[in-house]
Amino acid sequence: MKQWEVVIGIETHVQLSTRAKIFSGSSTAFGAAPNLQANAVDVALPGVLPVLNKGAVACAIRFGLAVGGEVAPRSVFARKNYFYPDLPKGYQISQYELPVVRGGSLPIQVGENEKTISLTRAHLEEDAGKSLHEGLGAAAQGRSGIDLNRAGTPLLEIVTEPDMRSAAEAVAYARALHALVRWIGICDGNMQEGSFRCDANVSVRPAGESRLGTRREIKNLNSFRFMQQAIDYEVRWQIATIEDGGCIEQATVLFDPASGETRAMRSKEDAHDYRYFPDPDLLPLVIDRQWIEQVRADLPELPAARRERLMTDGGLSAYDARVLTASLDLANYYEATVAAAGTENAKACANWVMVDLAARLNREDREIGESPISATQLGGLIARIADGTISTNMARKVFDELCSGGHGASADEIIARQGLQQISDSGALTALVDELLAANPGMVAEFRSGKEKAFNALVGQVMKATRGQANPQRVSELLRQKLG
């Protein structure tokens, strides 16, 4: 059987986190009643004009710098003309020939393999409104409604080269991009609300063939799981179609999560002629060096650099560094924990954040930003384990205490309040050990006759007598001394 190679390119619409729309002063907040966030410009009254929101441009510059692309010193807004009821002007303001960002790349990881996906471009545009066909009530009499709240919301459309070779790579790219746009603070990443939507261009070709096969574009993938399913299905369908002697026709398709299938929405024949031309209402977008440098100065340390630093400074493994840089919030939390615990405890901090805290957050379905325990609290706790004040077991109790209602309290306060300090003091422990040996001659005899189990039982007795506070290592040492 013939080997097939899958070729995928992704276009992503990233909704930018500006307070106002891209060409009007209306709010972009999600969830308002229909049409309450649409002003004269959004409704496209006669005579109104667009005015560019510089905040959206700053987001585009941020992105360009983050992916190492070229921020164009001059780019042009163009009109994309088509009729649709939720497109009030009859055209969408976008960028066509001269986009604001050219090139750049994004590293992805699939299993153990690293790969770099090249970006073609990123351009600014406005979102359309929404057509509502359901839930309008009886008064609607079967008619559709138009909600223009979303019309004019700023989008950055990010386009890749056809660099991905599997659904897994496509998903890895989408995840990496999703993490990056949130990391640099240009998008809230909320996929349910449509803040991050992907279109996947999928084609297949015989292995070794250099020409690209005919592609079909899967529109509006709003979850990573759907992306995986949709591409898997599409690839199987395309291969089966070709192997059955058919050929692929260029088309736009939609993924139906219920059936798990893709189906054609429109073919190339009924593709629109968008009649792009430069928007005469807007001047070319000029971005000078100074603006770029200003944005650069404001840019957080990027994930790759942060990973590198965590490995060098904290001695973390590549895996740990990757997990801890999944989001800016997580990385910042981790570093704040280390700051409180001391750099020498970086590895322990990583474990606590990745294991204990992650489990807790997972159980309570919370984001790191909503952690019930602050990084300072957690770092303080880890410091007390490291200096031997409490045992790891005790620390878990303090951790739970801090998580459930220990607001504002520090680990030290809880340790002191509940008397949880570990007893490492030789004088106190020696007396206890002597008392115990005297009271349990049978166990001592068993140990002496070679039963190692009896030793553990003796340690257990000391721990019990101290309600777990004795330093088990010190207890062992003392017992061995006494029995040796």
Next chain:
Amino acid sequence: MIELSLTDIAQALASRRISSVELTRIYLDRIARLDPQLNAFITVEPERSLAQARAADDRLARGETQALTGIPIAHKDIFCARDWLTTCGSKMLSNFVSPYDAAVISRFEQAGAVLLGKTNMDEFAMGSSTETSCHGPTANPWALDRVPGGSSGGSAAAVAARLAPAATGTDTGGSIRQPAALCNLSGMKPTYGVVSRYGMIAFASSLDQAGPLARSAADCAVLLNCMAGFDERDSTSLDRPREDFARELTAAAASRPLAGVRIGLPQQFFGEGCSPDVMQLVEAAIAEYRQLGADTVPVSLPSMDLSVAAYYVIAPAEASSNLARFDGVRYGYRAPAYTDLTDMYCKSRAQGFGAEVKRRILVGTYVLSHGYYDAYYLQAQRIRRLIANDFAEAFRQCDVILGPTSPSTAFRLGERAADPVQMYLSDIYTIAVNLAGLPAISIPCGFADGLPAGLQLIGNYFTEARLLNVAHRYQQVTDWHRQRPAGHA
């Protein structure tokens, strides 16, 4: 009273020799009496205008006077005015009451002016005769069987017949200057970006510019002082220091007030295409200018004969997109019966737009289409640059360019309606100015067979003050602009 300059009217109001209500009544009465034969106005709302006049009188009584306090001004129906019907001469907007004020309307209101009414115009400003209006054609007060020019023909006819002291217009390819020429008025198109386009219904965004239509250059200066200014709501509006456009007009009259001014005469303005009687009047004006001390120098605008062709690619292209919003979905005309969405679009637009608008939408859609864009739209943009370069070169040799405004005097109603190319050639001398974005003014320069002819003066960017002065000095020594059509007493 109706022959006073705007400055004199302002003084009469300030000194309480007349009230704004009295003045406004004079014009409302004239409109009621004379407009039925002209059809210069689309909307007149006497009570609202009088309410504004009363408010102006209150301010005048308190001594709060600004340049235009209490003066009634007519506005082209292309400007959105809050709570006023704003139709743009189209059935498509025949029911559109604007919820907001255009920048121009706001500026007149802030200057204290009274909104006298909304004037007739070619549908969406597409035309040179005011015949494409859905409200019917406007007649030229100088000859009722002739056109007033267009597209700002309603404003021009209103001022010429003394139905308004002054009016606003818009000029995309000559729509202020040509009606000014055909109605014996002074009309100015400022440098692109000097007057905000916010709230002015777009025809061709890169060419549209609002300006004044008045009885003299001095009045134009007063109006431009009100209209001009940066507006952050229009991205193409220019952020420039405020200037007094009348500043050069106040210099004392001298025997040779224009000594040192170089007037360029482009050979392309003086070749074929212009009717001999108009050309004779223009030649006489040149002689007058030499008397005023100006020097004349020959210049050339070699790409000018391409301007009409380039204009009729660029303007329709932009219009086809600008008019896409009129789809019957949110406001404006919607066909009464339709079967589905596409049918609603098709019927609403088929019934709501007139023939000339449809022609331009079709042309514009065509030239932007895939495969034609480079050959038409890009090529036209290249010509546009060549034309701007021609002017830049000419302005190295002169300060002002002079020529006819329109190749003929007013033509008969219906005469060119069936021949769009003949109609388009009415704007042969004005279009290049819009393509280059330059300021220009048309002023009266005499009569041929009882019909007025216009003289066009074109300046370099931002030389409105000088252009107005060059026009004003001519008007100080001639009285063409004081002539008034008979039969409109």
